[in-house]
Amino acid sequence: MRNPLAKAALAVTGATAALALSAAPALAAPTTWTVGPTSPVTFSASSTNTVLSLNGIPLTCPTAAAGGSLFNAxxxxxxxxxxxxxxxxxxxxxxxxxxxxxxxxxxxTPPWQLRGTDYNATTGTTTGFISGINARLTVLTCTFDVVGQVHVTYRNSTGVLAVSNNATRQLTVANASAGCAGIAANGDHPTFTSSYRVIGPVGGTTSPTVVGT
Incomplete structure (x- = not known):
C-alpha cells in the first residue's frame, strides 16, 4: 500500500529543492576573463577603512592605496x-x-597577483583572491611580516574591491622579532578587512569592468 504521508513529504522536499536552486546566485567558474574598457587597464585604488586585527589588537589605517594593471586572461x-x-x-x-x-x-616585488575564480553575471561581481602578499609591520619594539592571501570580491557597478579573509585565503605572521611577545607570533593568522574604490585608467573617473565567461 502506498503511504500518502510519504508521498506528500517527497513532494514538499522536491519543491524545497527547486526553490533553493532557483534562489541560488548565478555564479559560474569562468575560463575566459575580459577586462574593459580595453586590456590592459592601469588602475589606482584607495581605501579609508583598512583594519588588520591580530590577537584582538586592531591595527587601523585611515588611508590606503594600491595600483597596478588589469588584463584579459x-x-x-x-x-x-x-x-x-x-x-x-x-x-x-x-x-x-x-x-x-x-x-x-x-x-x-614580485607583484601581488589578483586572480578570479567565479563570476556572477546577474550582479556583475567577480570573486577571487590576491596572492603573494608581503608586508612588514612595526608596532613599538615589535617587527613582523604578514604574508599570504586574502579573499576579494569586485563589483563592476560600484568599482569596489572588498577584501577579507576566509578559511581558504589567509594571512600568516612570519619573522616576528623578540619584542613581539603578546602582540604577534609566527604562525598567527591576522584578519584583514578593507574596501578599495578602483579607478582605471589612472587619471580617469570611471571604474574598470571584469567579465568572466
Missing amino acids: TGNPGHIGNITTASFGSTARPCTSPIGPVRPIADT
Missing part, C-alpha cells in the same frame, strides 16, 4: 591583475593601534 583561477604598488597610512594620517603607532611597509 584565461584559466581558472584566472590571473587578471598585478598589484605593483601598495601603501598604508601617510605622514599626515598614520596607522594606529591601541598600543601605539603602526608602520606598515608593503613589498610588491
